[in-house]
Every structure is written in C-alpha cells, then in structure tokens.
Amino acid sequence: MNMQTTDTALTAQLGRATHVPGEHSLWLLILGDMVIYAIMFLVFAHSYQQQPETFAAGQAVLNKSFGFINTLILLTSSLLVAKGVRSIRLHPQVDASRWLLLALLCGGAFVVSKMLEYSLKINTGVVLTSNDFFMYYYMITAFHLIHVLIGMTLLVFMWRIAQSPQVASERVRFLESGATFWHLVDLLWIMIFPLIYLLGRS
Numbered sequence: 001m002n003m004q005t006t007d008t009a010l011t012a013q014l015g016r017a018t019h020v021p022g023e024h025s026l027w028l029l030i031l032g033d034m035v036i037y038a039i040m041f042l043v044f045a046h047s048y049q050q051q052p053e054t055f056a057a058g059q060a061v062l063n064k065s066f067g068f069i070n071t072l073i074l075l076t077s078s079l080l081v082a083k084g085v086r087s088i089r090l091h092p093q094v095d096a097s098r099w100l101l102l103a104l105l106c107g108g109a110f111v112v113s114k115m116l117e118y119s120l121k122i123n124t125g126v127v128l129t130s131n132d133f134f135m136y137y138y139m140i141t142a143f144h145l146i147h148v149l150i151g152m153t154l155l156v157f158m159w160r161i162a163q164s165p166q167v168a169s170e171r172v173r174f175l176e177s178g179a180t181f182w183h184l185v186d187l188l189w190i191m192i193f194p195l196i197y198l199l200g201r202s
Contacts, residue, residue: 040139044136063120073106084100085172109198114145137196148185158175158179
C-alpha cells in the first residue's frame, strides 16, 4: 500500500516536472516567430558589416535611455505575469487579477515610451527612409510593438478570467498560453535592445 502511494506521488511529481505550459500549438507559433526574428537579426548584422559607418552614426542618434527603460518595464511585466499565473495555478480561488492588471499597465507604459521615442525621432527628420539603419530600426521595433499590442490584448482577457471567484482548470491553460506569449515579447526585446542600441558602441 505504501509502495503504491509512493508510486502515485512520484508519478504526480514527474507530471509536474514535464508539464509544458500553454497550448502545444502556441509553441509552434513561437518557434515560427523566433525563426522570423532570427532572419531579421542576421540580415541586420550583415548590413551592419556592409555599412559600419552608417549604422554607427544611426546608433549614435538613438537615445539608449529609452531602451534601458523599456527593458526594465518589460522585465517587470514578465515578473508580474509569472506571479499572477503561479498564484492562480496554486490557489485558483484567490484573486490574482491585480498582478495581471499591473502587467497590463506596464505594457501600456512600454507603448507610450515607444510612441514618444518614435515622435522625437520623426520630429528631427529621422524616418524610415533616412538610411538602411533606420529602416531596420523602425521595421524591427514596430514589428515588436505589434507583438506588445497583441500581448496586451491577451492580458486583458487574462485579467478578466483572473477576476473569477475560482478559475477553472481549462482556463488556466489559456492563462499559461498568454503568459508564454508575453514572456516571448520580453525575450524578443532583450535581444532587440543590445542589437540595435548597443552593437558596435565603444
């Protein structure tokens, strides 16, 4: 009897250890997204090698304080999302919506910061067609911004679900999927920031 109980407990532990958060189809989407970004990063790096002076001059114009602030915002938001989902998974009857609401506000702060950065550049005449560096700058960061907006939409649904008196197990799977996508948004920015803002700086 004791051996049977031990086997059951061991099976449960192995199940938790091998648990893959979110829907399996989401991971295919993430893999495809990562491939697209990897191609963009490689093209950017190749162009940098071809035009080092142009790219260095473009980077000198960028305000890397925006990059640092946005990195901090997204890292904080990922921590909040992780805390919210973990709280719901362990205590589904507890209201964890505040964590997701704070993460959503961080997403909004990122969008505002990015719009301010864009507007400052455009007002000084730095636009998509200025040179190859700014073409990549606007394209890569705008594509990421679209991901942020999609992630914020998911966070709105996650926040509403988390407000339920008790979150059903099937909805936890959706929350995990949304959190996984948001962590992807964070990871992509962590790669974008040094590549565009810092690469080649002395």
